[in-house]
Amino acid sequence: SQQGEEDPQALSIQEGENATMNCSYKTSINNLQWYRQNSGRGLVHLILIRSNEREKHSGRLRVTLDTSKKSSSLLITASRAADTASYFCATAEETSGSRLTFGEGTQLTVNP
Amino acid sequence: EPEVTQTPSHQVTQMGQEVILRCVPISNHLYFYWYRQILGQKVEFLVSFYNNEISEKSEIFDDQFSVERPDGSNFTLKIRSTKLEDSAMYFCASHRGTQETQYFGPGTRLLVL
Numbered sequence: 001s002q003q004g005e006e007d008p009q010a011l012s013i014q015e016g017e018n019a020t021m022n023c024s025y026k027t028s029i030n031n032l033q034w035y036r037q038n039s040g041r042g043l044v045h046l047i048l049i050r051s052n053e054r055e056k057h058s059g060r061l062r063v064t065l066d067t068s069k070k071s072s073s074l075l076i077t078a079s080r081a082a083d084t085a086s087y088f089c090a091t092a093e094e095t096s097g098s099r100l101t102f103g104e105g106t107q108l109t110v111n112p
Numbered sequence: 113e114p115e116v117t118q119t120p121s122h123q124v125t126q127m128g129q130e131v132i133l134r135c136v137p138i139s140n141h142l143y144f145y146w147y148r149q150i151l152g153q154k155v156e157f158l159v160s161f162y163n164n165e166i167s168e169k170s171e172i173f174d175d176q177f178s179v180e181r182p183d184g185s186n187f188t189l190k191i192r193s194t195k196l197e198d199s200a201m202y203f204c205a206s207h208r209g210t211q212e213t214q215y216f217g218p219g220t221r222l223l224v225l
Contacts, residue, residue, distance in 0.1 A: 030211050031211055033213065033214065035216070040201075040221075041218065041219070042203065042216055042217060042218035042219050043155070043203060043216040044216075045213050045214070045215060045216070048212070048213045050211065088154070088155065090155070090214075092211065096168070097160065097167060097168055097210075098143060098160070098207065098210055098211065098214070099145065099157045099160050099168055100145075100147075100155075100157065100205075100214060101157065102147075102154045102155040102156070103154060104154050105154060
């Protein structure tokens with residue numbers, strides 16, 4: 001498997017439900033960043049979590065990081081139709097400076 | 113809020129032609145990157161640039177590619193002789209210090225015919 005794999009690949013939920021997306025990686029990292037991408041558009045930064053942090057919040061978003069399991073999760077609470085997008089995790093590996101290695105992404109669909 | 117900007121938003125070119133993709137990073141940022149995303153695939157790192165030189169490049173970034181920061185604001189990616197497989201969305205990104213958020217531009221969609 002590759003650095004930064006998201007799970008599931010696709011997720012479909014109803015408005016108001018919570019959405020959880022997971023990311024696994026293989027190497028030691030300095031930080032992990034979550035991005036959102038609407039179809040064919042740019043990457044919007046959501047949250048950065050450093051390797052010495054375990055949890056961060058931003059509005060309806062909650063990110064956790066477990067460096068022992070090399071995994072992270074993104075929780076979107078009280079989802080809205082406007083949250084429909086692809087979500088990517090990207091890792092800055094310890095040995096690779098600040099360049100980011102992206103996962104395949106999770107396609108989230110929130111049905112009204 | 114400051115943003116990374118990219119021009120053009122779309123470019124169509126013939127195979128073998130040269131293209132220059134332009135980016136204006138956020139003004140106080142010091143680290144600059146180009147990534148690309150082939151349709152339906154994940155985002156891939158191409159090159160990083162710091163202190164007026166390339167700091168790291170991927171296997172994709174071969175001799176056909178070059179980057180330049182010609183002045184204090186612009187950051188360009190040149191593809192000398194485009195191939196069909198260069199068709200992709202190209203993203204510029206920047207950040208201020210090490211281990212800080214990378215901000216991405218809206219991308220340039222390049223189509224090579």
